[in-house]
Amino acid sequence: MTEHSEEGTFFKSRKFTDWPTVKEALIAKEIGGVFILAPMAMQLVADGIPIKVVYLGHRDGTAIVVGKDSEIHDFSDLAGKVVAIPSRYANQNVLMHRMMRQWGMAPDSIELRELPPPEHPIALQSGSIDAYIVGEPFAAKAEVDGYGRVLYQTKDIWKDFISCVLVVRDDLIEDDRELIQELVSGIAKSGMWLDEDPAHRMDAAEIAAKNYYFQSPELLKHVLSKPVDRVKYTRLTPLREDFNEIMTLAHEIGVLSREVDFEEYADDSFALAASKEPWALERLPRGEAAEAEQ
């Protein structure tokens, strides 16, 4: 891990805790981009915020979790139960509605309750909810701690599920395409490295646990390896058909205030260019060598 890219640019991260602050930071140009929920990005564009989705954060990496000894064994058992979702603007909310349709259930047959992701496992353990759907590592937390059971991984119910997307400001796309390309190519390269070898995932878990997530490395290792396709970091180009499905469903369930065309909120040119670049994965150090670079 280094402080800057190979080209020399500093890419710094900033954590946000609420949506209005993200909106303000984008408008004030305090940040160049942000990783946010896919339907949230669409709604920001619908609200007139000049941004574009340029890349996906990951695919899959979400699970529906129930109590370990719960009598919930398939989706229909969730009828009449309380299920926590991360946000109404989360694709996890859209997924729950998609599943209810597939199982022939009424849209209000499950009580969906918005809860901050870190609170999902605790709420399940205390019995205040019957299940939760959330991105990792919070889905695995209850499983690893012994009181939760995964009912479904998204990979088994919505193939290549999209949760988080990278959006950047339109003015940066117009004025500094090279910078955005550098960002997207760097993330793409990291994803290639992660998916190339399970051992790389273990290294990443150690680094991320220590520097970003402040979670135990064992939890992140579990997320990145059990099974290894629980969360994927390749095929992250924004695809029209994927987004059209999310947009249509989100609009139908009232999450989006209006329908938004793919061209309005997405620019896949950086991802497509990144996919054509040659990779020098062997240049990325492993284990102790990676630690030494910090």
Place this chain on the structure above:
Amino acid sequence: MKRKVFLGAIVWTLLITVVHISLNIGWTELSKQVEVMRGERREELIVGFLPVT
């Protein structure tokens, strides 16, 4: 008279520029940009994240 108009235009332009930088750009940001252009500083991009997935 011409000289007065010319000087007045220069002062007005300078004033507007200073106000624009103060209100819309910020002196710190401007100095950073100049340093990047002169190769004295690395370019910087802040990417936010909202941990709600």
